[in-house]
Amino acid sequence: EGADGNDVSIANGGGGVMSSEQMDVEAYASLYSGRTKIMRLMFIAERCVNKSTGLEALRMAYHEIKKDDNTALLKDVLHKLEARLAPNSPFSLLQEQDWIDAVERRAQLRKEKLENELNGYKTNLIKESIRMGYNDFGDFFYAHGMLAEAFKNYVRTRDYCTTSKHIIQMCLNVILVSIEMGQFMHVSSYVTKAEQTQTQTSDLQDTLLLAKLKCAAGLAHLHASKYKLAARKFVETNFELGNNYTEVIAPQDVATYGALCALASFDRSELKNKVIDNSNFRNYLELVPEVRELIHDFYSRESLGRCTSKDRGNAHQRIIQ
Structure with missing residues (x-):
């Protein structure tokens, strides 16, 4: 059964497919934000046997991606749309090429700027600025769908964290990227680190933070088929x-x-x-x-x-x- 209660069946080969029953894709997608919203829409498009629902999910994914700078993901969605639509469709890689080129040029300039800033911080040994520099790099790579690079840069901020708030933010960033990469051992490790940091540095419980960590830990246990945990x-x-x-x-x-x-x-x-x-x-x-x-x-x-x-x-x- 899907997260929204829609029926799910098992297809030949073991992959889950959405049933032919029409689902409200827009209502379902509205429950999420960011990259997970896009990936869930793409999952629906791939697994739903109802062609119109799958196409609607792909179109919604396209519009979500265009709000950001992940050109690799846009190309993927456009290839899928081209395979389903007529050749003269407005959803084509050819028609989006100028936008893609502009985004990638802008990204290259942004990357060079971040590199120059970080090198300057390292030269001057400004610990907090170095932390922010690596964090900015993590955000940059995450926005462009380069999850492994985002992970590396978020982890690198660890050696430059000077407050518990910095450590917890680092943990949340690493947890987010690790979930999206399917690296749930990292999720468990950084959930523990965040919980320990919060416990050791504050007499007051951060209820929202702990709720997020419970969810992340739950997903890690679920991935490991540890259903009771x-x-x-x-x-x-x-x-x-x-x-x-x-x-x-x-x-x-x-x-x-x-x-x-x-x-x-x-x-x-x-x-x-x-x-x-x-x-x-x-x-x-x-x-x-x-x-x-x-x-x-x-x-x-x-x-x-x-x-x-x-x-x-x-x-x-x-x-x-």
Whole structure:
């Protein structure tokens, strides 16, 4: 089942495909921001068997990419659009070439400027300026879709951080890029570092920061198929997260991932105490009524002795999808 509750089936070869049922792509995409919004649209375009929905997703991805400077991603989307549309379509690489060339020239000038500034900071041994220089480089490479280079530069800021705020920002940057690269060992490491830094340097809990870290940790556990650990992280995520981490996850996803992981791994007592009676997580479940009903139906069937190992297997299968 998708994060928005749309049905998902398994295609031949094991890849998830969206069902032929029409989905509201615009409403779904509005839950996200940044690169993850684009990648989710491209996923829909690739996996959706409804051609009009897939084409709508590609067009939306195109317009999102044009707001930024990722020319490689734009070329990818244009190739996909060209394969689906008539030759005289306005969506073509040829018609966008001038825009692409202008962006790439501007990017080269920006890169040279950043290099000169950073070299000057290094010569003068200005620690804070060096940190900012590497951070600017990380932002630059991230904006252009060069994730490995962005990762390197964000990590390099570590040696020049002079405050806990700097360390935590470095961790969040590395976590974001690592999630997008699928490097979840790095995600786990930097979640731990950020949590330790926050605990050691402040008597007050930063609720929003901790909620973001819970989500990142939950995604890392989910990627490793550690469903019980993932469930715990998601159900513990403070509802204050709201729409403040949409570059990574939507609150509807917290509900869906947390619920499905709990169904696959929690016993009856845990399901009752940590999910159904959890007033904080209940707020998330209210965002996805079908998932909330699934939880209550599952628990009711267990109470009546009607829940089987097959039901838990179905929960596992939904997570995989």
